[in-house]
Amino acid sequence: MSAAPKIAALRGGHVTLAAAADAFLATPRTANPNTHRAYASAVDRVIALLGRDRPLAEVTDAEIAELWGRCAPATWNRNRAAITSWLVWCQTKKHWAAPSIPAEAERRKESADETRAVAKTTIHRLLSRRDLPLREKTLWRMLDETAARAAEILALNVEDLDLEHRRAPVRSKGGATEWV
Secondary structure (H helix, E strand, O other): OOOOOOOOOOOOOOOEHHHHHHHHHOOHHHOOHHHHHHHHHHHHHHHHHHOOOOEHHHOOHHHHHOOOOOOOHHHHHHHHHHHHHHHHHHHHOOOOOOOOOOOOOOOOOOOOOOOOOOOHHHHHHHHHOOOOOHHHHHHHHHHHHHOOOHHHHHOOOHHHOEOOOOEOEEEOOOOOEEEO
């Protein structure tokens, strides 16, 4: 009597979404803090929606395609790229059974940003008006002279200003402190 043949499970068949994400986010490809933050944001959303302890191999392509619903095209494309990178890494580097981004979840067309800078003459007119509060004039002047983002300037505290050197510390998008 011969023994029944053994069926071997795919390598990594019992890897959870959380374990796969942790392994991916620990790789050198996400060593840059900005890349890590962006990838972690997208991957963490997948885990929150599908379940931390859910086996990666049980997630379907269709579930991946429906994750972002009606978000803006730039958000859709960013999340799609991060999740594609994660899932391809799982499949090719770790040989784990993982879903793929289906063809119907293609990149979306992003509209070009047509925002133009405010003309210097317009800013000078605003700064010379007597009916505008000093706070508003200060905001416009700082935005114009520093080219900082409005959120950076609005987050400043008077105590943080370096009046002697005419500068102030702001926290940039990546989390670094910069001087304006």
